[in-house]
Amino acid sequence: MSLTSTLHLSQGAFTLDLDLDVADGEVVGLLGPNGSGKSTTLRCLAGLTAPQQGRISIGGATVEDTADGIDLPPERRSVGFVFQDYLLFPHLSVLDNVAFGPRSRGLDRKSARERAQHWLDRLEIGELAGRRPRHLSGGQAQRVALARALVTDPDLLLLDEPLAALDAGTKASVRSLVRRHVADFSGAVVLVTHDPIDAMVLADRVVVLEDGRAIQSGTPAEVAQRPASDYVAQLVGLNMLRGSAREGVVALASGASVHVADRSIAGDVLVAIRPEAISVHRQRPEGSARNAWPGRVAALESRGDVVRIEVATDPPLAAIVTPGAVASLSLHEGADVWLSVKATDLDVYPA
Amino acid sequence: MRTTRRATPLPIGILATVGVAFLAIPLLGLLLRTPWSRLPELLTSPVATEALRLSLICSLAATAIAVLVGVPLAWVLAQSRLPGTTAVRALVTLPLVLPPVVGGVALLLAFGRRGVVGQYLYDWFGVQLPFSTAGVILAEAFVAMPFLVITVEGALRSADPRYDEAAATLGAGRWTVLRRVTLPLIAPALIAGTVLAWARALGEFGATITFAGNLPGVTQTLPLAVYAALDTDRDAAIALSLVLLVASLAVLLLLRDRYLRASSS
Known part of the structure; x- marks a missing residue:
């Protein structure tokens, strides 16, 4: 040394x-x-x-x-x-x-x-x-x-x-x-x-x-x-949630919960969600995504050829979408949206 | 629409003009009455050359003493955070505002033949400072040193201590840091303080005449010679005054970046 x-x-x-x-x-x-x-x-x-x-x-x-x-x-x-x-x-x-x-x-x-x-x-x-x-x-x-x-x-x-x-x-x-x-x-x-x-x-x-x-x-x-x-x-641009995991469900301090793929992990955990893994919808999504939250667009920020949107949901999350998606979904500050993410796209690890 | 250029109110303009005139007219008087044709003769007279020589020697020696002990003193004052520092700083500043004649009396009481320190200097070493050239140097150093200490201490306090730290991480001990980083970085202030101290020493009158007397060739410096000549040979007094005026102007030119442009920056 x-x-x-x-x-x-x-x-x-x-x-x-x-x-x-x-x-x-x-x-x-x-x-x-x-x-x-x-x-x-x-x-x-x-x-x-x-x-x-x-x-x-x-x-x-x-x-x-x-x-x-x-x-x-x-x-x-x-x-x-x-x-x-x-x-x-x-x-x-x-x-x-x-x-x-x-x-x-x-x-x-x-x-x-x-x-x-x-x-x-x-x-x-x-x-x-x-x-x-x-x-x-x-x-x-x-x-x-x-x-x-x-x-x-x-x-x-x-x-x-x-x-x-x-x-x-x-x-x-x-x-x-x-x-x-x-x-x-x-x-x-x-x-x-x-x-x-x-x-x-x-x-x-x-x-x-x-x-x-x-x-x-x-x-x-x-x-x-x-x-x-x-x-x-924040520095690396990830969404991070803190909560307590039990049988594939992470209970957050706010009362909301998140479904994760790993059913074996238990106790205090952190959940990292890449903003690219989050889908943005104008209506409640149907299909396989088990994590879906309603919310309102708080901010839109252009980052080169993608757009980062901050959504006031429980939990608050940031998603990254293409400018095309912003246009076709007519996203703007104050727009009501739904966010969804697949359980397999969540990374859960002990705190 | 108002412009940013505003006329000076008349009373202020008048008073300002009076102020300039008040400062300029005496100097103008000196120049007008200078016996220019007799100048070489007046300045080469034995009394004048003696006074010039003495002034130069004494003011330079006093400046050397002021730098030798004043720079370390300024350094200690700038570093120290002890409670007594303010008192020491006040003491150092005192000769700036003390009437020089009081300084002369104080020097006499300290270094005179019966003085607090002077009696031992005389009894043990046979050294007698009053009415000697050394006494002139002492008196000049006493009044001149504060200019140096104040200037250098101010510069040291506003210097960025991180340069010293950078030097230390490069392997420089405290002495090397002081010699190669701290002092070079405050060189402009050191030069200014030295020149100010020298100018003050050159013009010293009150403390010198009180402590060292007015003996031609021994303690009669330029200002004292001017004073003595004023009664006997007015032209000689004017000529010697001119020398001091030129020296002052030279100091001003040397320090012009530091003081005259301070307000415009």
């Missing part, structure tokens, strides 16, 4: 309680809403914030152990940190920004600059060496920040919302670049994001953080298909 950590920290009403282990070469994505403790976790790992209780070991070296009074400062931890807004030093050239780490770690100026130039070349921005950070585009600044964090060859790489500050066009190209270099990196990587696509593309494992606790951990596919929190369900 390149990173093993146990963190406990209270700041006012907020409490962080997290065990996070990351293997060499593994990329863990911390996904969660604002205030869930993602950034605090990174700060604790880097030594910028001290946990009240905890143990952190990076690359085999114990850098934090509150029981033993060990609390190494950031400069003595083998950590590379890419900050959300990069924090490139405005008074230094790109080359000297990247050379700053090696210089601080004792390399002479010439060797440090050679190393920095090597990393700039690797990130295909060698020609920017002489520029000041204020003359860089967002994507270029991101690459410089990545080079600056990687040049010291850290055991742990921390990326705080690495793509959040970029516009959509730049984001895609920088994402693939980050993906490439993060994949080459031999140490452990912890990536903080609230963008599910970043987490899915960049991370080997996703840890969902809510209110300072890990509420789910798994591969991106697992987390996306079977979210354990409303937050992730």
